[in-house]
Amino acid sequence: MGRYLLRRLLFAMPTLLGISVVIFAILALAPGDPLAQFAADPSVPPEVRERIRENLGLNDPWYIRYLKWLAALLRGDWGYSFASRVPVLDLIAQRLPQTLQVVGVAYLVAILLGIPIGIISAFRPYSLFDNLATTFAFIGFSVPTFFTGLLLILIFSVRLNWLPFIYDSTLRVTDWGTFARHVRQMLMPVTVLALFQTGSLTRFVRAAMLENLPADYARAARAKGLSEQAVVLRHVFRNSMIPVVTLLALGVPTIFTGAIVTEQIFRINGIGELLIKSIQNSDTPVVMAITFIFAVLVVVFNVIADVLYGILDPRIRYD
Amino acid sequence: MNQQRIWSWMVALLAGAMVLAACGGAPSAPAPTTAPPSPTAAAATAAPAPPTTAAATAAPVPTAAPAARPGRGAGDTLRILYWQAPTMLNNHLAVGTKDVEASRLVLEPLAAVDPEGNFVPLLAEEIPTVANGGVAPDFTSITWKLRKDIKWSDGSDFTAADVVFTYQYCADSRTACTSVAAFRGIKSVEAPDEYTVKITWEAPNSYPYQVFTSTRGAILQRAQFEQCVGEAASTAADCQAANLAPIGTGPYKVVQFKPGDVVIYEINERYRDPERPFFKRVELKGGGDAPSAARAVLQAGDVDWALNLQVEAAVLQQLAGQGGQGNLVTYNTANVERLLINFTNPDPALGEERGQLSQPHPFLTDLKVRQALALAIDRKAIAEQLYGPAGYPTCVLLWYPPFAQSVADIFKDCDQDIAAANRLLDEAGWQRGPDGIRVKDGKRLSLLFQTSVNTLRQKTQELIKANWAEIGVETELKSVDGSVFFGGDPGNPDNIGHFFADIQMYTTGATEPNPTSHLCGWISSAASQKENEWRGTNNMRWQNAGYDALCDQLRHELDPDRRVAIARQMDALIVSDVAMIPLVARPRVAGASKDLKGYNPSGWDAELWDIANWYK
Numbered sequence: 025m026g027r028y029l030l031r032r033l034l035f036a037m038p039t040l041l042g043i044s045v046v047i048f049a050i051l052a053l054a055p056g057d058p059l060a061q062f063a064a065d066p067s068v069p070p071e072v073r074e075r076i077r078e079n080l081g082l083n084d085p086w087y088i089r090y091l092k093w094l095a096a097l098l099r100g101d102w103g104y105s106f107a108s109r110v111p112v113l114d115l116i117a118q119r120l121p122q123t124l125q126v127v128g129v130a131y132l133v134a135i136l137l138g139i140p141i142g143i144i145s146a147f148r149p150y151s152l153f154d155n156l157a158t159t160f161a162f163i164g165f166s167v168p169t170f171f172t173g174l175l176l177i178l179i180f181s182v183r184l185n186w187l188p189f190i191y192d193s194t195l196r197v198t199d200w201g202t203f204a205r206h207v208r209q210m211l212m213p214v215t216v217l218a219l220f221q222t223g224s225l226t227r228f229v230r231a232a233m234l235e236n237l238p239a240d241y242a243r244a245a246r247a248k249g250l251s252e253q254a255v256v257l258r259h260v261f262r263n264s265m266i267p268v269v270t271l272l273a274l275g276v277p278t279i280f281t282g283a284i285v286t287e288q289i290f291r292i293n294g295i296g297e298l299l300i301k302s303i304q305n306s307d308t309p310v311v312m313a314i315t316f317i318f319a320v321l322v323v324v325f326n327v328i329a330d331v332l333y334g335i336l337d338p339r340i341r342y343d
Numbered sequence: 344m345n346q347q348r349i350w351s352w353m354v355a356l357l358a359g360a361m362v363l364a365a366c367g368g369a370p371s372a373p374a375p376t377t378a379p380p381s382p383t384a385a386a387a388t389a390a391p392a393p394p395t396t397a398a399a400t401a402a403p404v405p406t407a408a409p410a411a412r413p414g415r416g417a418g419d420t421l422r423i424l425y426w427q428a429p430t431m432l433n434n435h436l437a438v439g440t441k442d443v444e445a446s447r448l449v450l451e452p453l454a455a456v457d458p459e460g461n462f463v464p465l466l467a468e469e470i471p472t473v474a475n476g477g478v479a480p481d482f483t484s485i486t487w488k489l490r491k492d493i494k495w496s497d498g499s500d501f502t503a504a505d506v507v508f509t510y511q512y513c514a515d516s517r518t519a520c521t522s523v524a525a526f527r528g529i530k531s532v533e534a535p536d537e538y539t540v541k542i543t544w545e546a547p548n549s550y551p552y553q554v555f556t557s558t559r560g561a562i563l564q565r566a567q568f569e570q571c572v573g574e575a576a577s578t579a580a581d582c583q584a585a586n587l588a589p590i591g592t593g594p595y596k597v598v599q600f601k602p603g604d605v606v607i608y609e610i611n612e613r614y615r616d617p618e619r620p621f622f623k624r625v626e627l628k629g630g631g632d633a634p635s636a637a638r639a640v641l642q643a644g645d646v647d648w649a650l651n652l653q654v655e656a657a658v659l660q661q662l663a664g665q666g667g668q669g670n671l672v673t674y675n676t677a678n679v680e681r682l683l684i685n686f687t688n689p690d691p692a693l694g695e696e697r698g699q700l701s702q703p704h705p706f707l708t709d710l711k712v713r714q715a716l717a718l719a720i721d722r723k724a725i726a727e728q729l730y731g732p733a734g735y736p737t738c739v740l741l742w743y744p745p746f747a748q749s750v751a752d753i754f755k756d757c758d759q760d761i762a763a764a765n766r767l768l769d770e771a772g773w774q775r776g777p778d779g780i781r782v783k784d785g786k787r788l789s790l791l792f793q794t795s796v797n798t799l800r801q802k803t804q805e806l807i808k809a810n811w812a813e814i815g816v817e818t819e820l821k822s823v824d825g826s827v828f829f830g831g832d833p834g835n836p837d838n839i840g841h842f843f844a845d846i847q848m849y850t851t852g853a854t855e856p857n858p859t860s861h862l863c864g865w866i867s868s869a870a871s872q873k874e875n876e877w878r879g880t881n882n883m884r885w886q887n888a889g890y891d892a893l894c895d896q897l898r899h900e901l902d903p904d905r906r907v908a909i910a911r912q913m914d915a916l917i918v919s920d921v922a923m924i925p926l927v928a929r930p931r932v933a934g935a936s937k938d939l940k941g942y943n944p945s946g947w948d949a950e951l952w953d954i955a956n957w958y959k
Contacts, residue, residue, distance in 0.1 A: 055837065057830030061427075061439035062521065067559060067854040069524050069864075070840060070878035073831040079519040079574075107430040107438050108602035109577040109586055118601055177635075182643050189635075190424070190628060190645055193604055291630040293604035301428070301603055304826055305438070 029327070036323045043319040045090065048312060052086030056306035058106040080106055082308075093312065103309035105302070112313040115298060122193055123282035123294035126210060130217035131279055135272065138222045142229025146237060147256060157226060164223025169216050173289040176212045187212055191292040213290045217283055221275075228271060232264035239263075266336045273329035277321035281314065412941070412958050414618045416610055421622040421939075421957065424646040426636040428629020430602045433586040434561035435513055435520040436576065443558045444650060445627055447949040448608050449496075449591035452560030453487055453506070453540075454552075456947035458674055459744065460856035462552060466493055466501065466562065466592060471551075478551050482901055484543040485551040491538055494613040495564050496596040503534035506555060508565035510542075517573040522559035524860075529554065549901050550857045557855060557948045564590045594620040594955035604629055614955070621941075621958035637662050640934035644668030647959075648942075649934040650950055655799055656731020659932070669937060673732055673930040676946035677852030677861070679740050680803070682720075682924040683883045684713060689791070689843040698843060700870060700884055705786060707845060711771040712788075713921035716846075718764035719810045722757060726927045729802050734927040741858060741914045742928040743946075745907050753928060764814045773815070781815040789817040793837075793844040795828040800848060803926070833876040840877035842884075850929055856947050862913045863894040865922065885922040 059076060062068035077083055081092070096103060102112040141161075145154040181189040188209050197203050236242060237260055245255045282296030291297075295314060302310035334340045429445035430438065437443045453467040462470045468488045471477020478485050493501035510532040513520035520526075530543045532554075542554055554560065567590050571582035588597045592615075595608035608625040628646070633653045640649040641662040652659065652671070663671050688702040696702050706712050722736035735742070735750040738757035747753050773781035773788055781788040792807070794800045801822055808818040821844060823837045828849070830838050839847060853861035863869075864880035867887065871879035890913060897909045917923050931946060941956045 055827040055830060055832055055835035056824075057826060057832050057838075059438055059521065059831065060826040060829040062829075065851070065854060067524055067860070068521055069880060070831055072521065072524050074833075074876070074878055075516055075523075076519045076521065077831060079517060104577060104583065105430070105602070109431065109436060110583045110602065115602060118604075181645075182638065185643070188645065189643070190631075190639060192628075193601060194599060194607055194626070288631065289635075291628065293601060293630065297630060298603060306826060306830070 029331070032327050032330070036327070039323060040316075040319055044094070044312075044316055047315050047319075048090045048093065049086060051306075051308050051311055052089065054306075058082075058306045060306070093309075102313045105310045106307045107302070107305055107310075112309050115310060116295065116313060116317070119282075119293055119295045119298050120280070122191075122292050123287070123296065124279065126213050126287075126292055126294060127217060127279045127283055129210065130214045130283075131221065131275065133214060133218040134221035134225055137218070138225030139229050139268070141222070142226045143233055143256070143261065145226065145230045146233030149234065154230075157230075161223040161226045164219045164221075165227075166223075169220055169283070169285045170289060172219060173212070173216045173286055176216060177289070180212060189290060191290050193293045213283075213286050213292060216286050216289075225268075225271075228268055229264065232267055233260060236260045236264045262336075266333065269332055269336060270329045273325050273332060274322075276325050277318060280321055281318045412618075413621060415616075415620065416623045418622040418959055420624045420626055421648070421954075422646040423625065423627045423648045423650070423951075424631075424636050424639055425627060425629050425650040426631045426633050427651065428603045429606060429627065431586060432597060432600060432606070433563070433589055434558070435509075435518075435522045435563070436586060437521055440651075441629065444949050444951050445606050446561060446589065447558075447593065447951050448595040448625060448627075448954055449593045449597055449611075450561035450563065450589055451591065451593045452557055452562065453489070453555040454557075454560075455952045456557045456856060456945055458943060458945045458947070460947055462556065464490075466490055482544075482547040482549060482551060484541055485554075487540045487542075487555070489538040489540065490615070493592055493615055495590050495592055496611040496613055497564075497590050498613060499564075499566060501562075501592055502537045503540045504537075505562055505565045506540045507532050507534050508569070509555070509561075509563045512563060512568055512572050512576075515573050518571075518576045522561075525553045525559040547899070547901075549898060549906070550855075550859060553855060553857075562592070566590075595625055616955060619955040625954070634658055637934055640936060641669040641671070644936060647936045647939050652932045652934055653733075653797075653799070654932075655802075656727075656729055656733065659733070660731055667937075669934050671732055672933045672935050672942070672944065674933075674944045674946055674950075675743050675930050677741070677743055677854070677858065678850045678929040678931075678946075679737060679742065679852050679925050680734070680848065680850045680927040680929055681740070682716075682807075682926060683842070683847050683849075684716075684885075684922060684924070685842055685845050685847075685883055686886065686922075687884045689845065691843070695873070698841065698884070699872060700886070704845070706783070706788065709771055710921065711767045712773070715764040715767040715771075715814060716811065716816065717757070717921050717924045718760045718767070719814045719816075720807055720924065720926070721759040721810055722754070722926050723759070725803055725806055729799055729806075730927055730929070733932045734929050737925045737928040739914050739918060740852070740923070740925050741910060742925075746858075746911055746914070750928070759810070761810075761813050768814060775815050779812075779815055780817045787817060788815060789819065790845040791819045791821060792846040792848070793821040793823060793828075794848040795825040796822045797825065803848065831878070833878070838877070839882050840871045840879070842871065842882045847882075848926075854947070858910050859894075859897055862910060863898065865917065866891045866894045883922060885920075887916065887920060887922070890916050890920075 058080065059068070059073045062073060081089060093103065104111050105115055108115065141157050145157045148154055177189045180187045189212065191209050195202060195206055197206050242255055242260050245259050280295065281299065282294040284296035284300050287294040287297040288300065298310065299314045425441055425444065427439060427441040429441045431442045432446045432449065434443055434446040434450050437446065451465050454462045454464050454470060457463050464470055466489060468490050469475065471485050471487055473480055477487070489503060495501055510526060510529070512518055513523050513526055528544050528546065528548065530545045533541050535541055555562065567585050571579065571585060575582050587600050587602065594611055594614045596611045597606060598609050599607040606627040610620060610623060614620070633651065636649045637652045637654050637659055639645045642665060659671065684707050686704055686708060687698045687700060688704050689698055691697060693702055726734045726736040735753065737753040738755060739747065739753050741747065742753040768781055773783045776782040792804060794804060804820045808820060811818050827835060827837055828839060831840065832838065836843050839849060865885060866881060869879045869881040870884045871877045871882040893909055893913045893916065897906060897913065900906050900909055918925065931950070933944060933950060935942060938959050939957065941958045943953050944950045945952055
């Protein structure tokens with residue numbers, strides 16, 4: 025196991041390096057300008073913008089810029105944002121709590137809802153419950169989040185005026201009152217994201233369960249005289265969880281990168297919102313940092329998923 | 344969870360707009376349950392009415408009895424929403440208007456500019472003029488007398504040393520100030536005594552007011568930024584912190600700032616006016632998009648003020664009509680949405696010679712063709728159908744006082760005239776081919792028309808394409824992402840500097856009451872060429888000796904009335920030679936809650952310039 029891990033981690037190095045080169049090249053080749061907002065503004069003439077580009081180091085060839093970026097990264101310096109001129113890590117640190125809360129809670133809700141619904145659906149296939157669950161699951165993952173988000177805003181904020189649709193990131197939870205406010209402002213974005221994820225998760229769990237329910241080992245367990253509940257929960261469920269756990273582990277990195285659309289709609293200052301704004305404003309250091317951290321997380325959780333696989337499924341051995 | 348894709352976000356916006364539009368068609372909103380806000384508010388009636396004068400159009404009367412206005416800190420929180428979130432509070436390093444607005448609550452210039460274009464002293468005792476001896480008779484220097492009672496929010500005195508330092512800060516090109524153009528041509532900035540600042544230029548300057556005024560003139564505190572000159576401005580940790588929390592003289596100080604998200608301000612207790620500001624706290628929230636910002640202020644009433652509501656007329660009016668929570672506030676700028684005509688040949692077959700002055704455009708150099716194109720456009724339809732309260736049809740570029748007095752003045756002789764346009768093209772020898780498109784010497788009258796990605800602009804493009812089809816002109820439309828179209832990357836052929844198309848459309852205009860730098864941006868020598876890496880301001884490569892001479896005159900003319908006359912002549916020359924086709928004069932649009940009073944946004948300064956006067 026130890027040797028396997030070591031090998032995987034060594035393999036990860038060139039992978040990450042390759043990813044960073046590709047991202048950097050794409051960013052460098054994509055046209056754009058951090059001062060584009062000032063372009064039609066005669067008070068910031070083109071030569072001023074040019075000088076600033078030069079000061080930001082944007083006029084070097086892309087491979088020189090990449091080597092500079094890499095050298096700084098090895099020293100632990102992620103660079104500073106062109107738009108705010110603060111270290112990129114500070115910006116990310118400021119954004120991470122919101123993203124972890126909203127996207128993380130949504131992920132948790134999706135797991136807590138998706139797995140039981142999937143099990144019940146599989147246990148009583150084509151029953152009324154299963155048909156309802158299937159309908160909702162399909163609606164959940166086929167209706168895009170920007171639509172459900174706007175729909176919820178129109179209903180609950182504009183028409184009914186129950187929930188705020190501007191996320192207050194300065195709110196500090198100190199007592200029950202502020203906690204209630206926090207829950208209220210998280211309700212809509214979490215619902216939107218959870219609906220989306222629950223949908224696909226339910227289908228996965230249901231499919232995995234259906235595959236295992238008629239399996240020989242399940243029949244053997246029933247023949248032993250075990251109650252149906254024990255068969256389903258102790259035997260079938262455990263085996264069905266193998267693909268689902270992999271899926272869940274691979275989904276964890278997305279919690280860190282946030283949800284671009286949902287954060288934008290509800291004005292949550294999360295990582296996803298930072299990423300899309302930085303792409304639009306050609307704020308290369310921020311985009312590099314977020315995408316690179318995401319790449320690292322994906323690689324790491326791939327390893328974790330593989331290791332978990334070995335633990336859950338005794339047939340798989342890594343030695 | 345594959346939300347990391349940009350396209351899905353784009354689709355989101357598009358669909359968002361559609362959903363908004365669709366929902367607008369629903370039956371009228373239920374009547375608001377809360378009691379209507381105070382009917383005495385002057386603001387309630389002023390905003391939606393179509394303005395009759397160009398000056399300070401729909402802005403409510405800012406007078407509203409100052410006597411009845413409660414004193415400092417009587418109000419609670421003022422909520423402002425700007426969908427372009429500020430990322431920087433040091434005005435001189437701003438990367439967009441959003442930053443300029445957000446920093447204005449804290450950092451102030453020596454003088455502001457009001458909606459009528461008059462200077463209002465803030466940190467100075469008076470506005471220097473030749474008459475009061477502040478401006479040298481030969482216009483080579485200006486001397487500002489500073490107020491002696493101004494304190495920084497940390498309690499230290501505001502002195503001339505701070506003003507001189509601000510100049511030194513930006514004069515170092517490594518600091519990379521975006522405001523540096525305001526400091527061009529300066530020989531020295533000195534402080535003869537603690538409360539006097541003297542600016543000397545290398546040559547006589549007919550417009551001595553661009554330094555330390557309005558949006559580019561914010562004064563930095565020397566003590567805070569002393570170590571931040573040069574590269575340290577961006578790299579040193581102390582300076583990074585200072586950029587996000589500058590100490591200022593303005594009505595508010597920053598208590599919390601999350602870049603790209605929210606700024607929280609509280610009253611600067613040392614602000615010079617003991618009666619102001621009214622609001623204890625200001626929250627400036629950023630993010631989202633313009634239509635939902637409009638919804639927040641007009642329909643949901645979640646915020647008191649929303650900046651820059653660039654939303655299609657139909658959507659905006661529906662929101663304003665249904666919501667009942669807020670008013671639209673329009674105020675004038677110098678901005679005009681215009682078509683620019685390429686006078687050089689953008690044919691890709693020319694390779695390196697593409698767009699060079701040596702390659703004149705095959706047919707747009709013909710005045711009759713340009714006139715026909717201008718005559719065929721229905722500006723009224725564009726302004727009314729697409730811009731609504733945020734645009735007036737215009738025949739000229741200078742649509743504001745003192746050049747024009749009302750919106751009727753600017754739309755007189757450029758009504759659509761298809762027959763006349765057809766006649767001009769017939770005269771020029773362009774015959775209709777079998778498919779209705781005109782041809783001359785085997786060349787089709789076909790245009791490539793580019794602009795930035797923006798629903799309003801794409802719809803304008805469609806209308807113009809239809810207009811031009813009526814006179815036998817074929818139009819190919821192209822739209823480029825805004826950050827690319829307006830970008831300055833010399834290697835990117837799709838920006839306005841390269842102008843590798845026949846026609847392009849965008850909005851620009853002077854940012855100060857004096858139009859010189861804007862008008863003189865179109866002179867022959869400023870042509871955007873390969874040699875200057877496509878950075879010339881005259882991106883249409885228009886060459887007109889008469890115009891160049893007028894610019895020279897304008898630069899040297901010191902008499903205000905004659906300056907107005909010269910500027911008008913330049914404007915008339917652009918229009919008569921059809922170098923540009925002005926389409927829509929664009930006031931800026933903001934949204935205000937019904938009970939907010941005292942605001943008077945200025946198109947020559949930050950929108951929030953007079954926030955100390957706002958109250959409820």
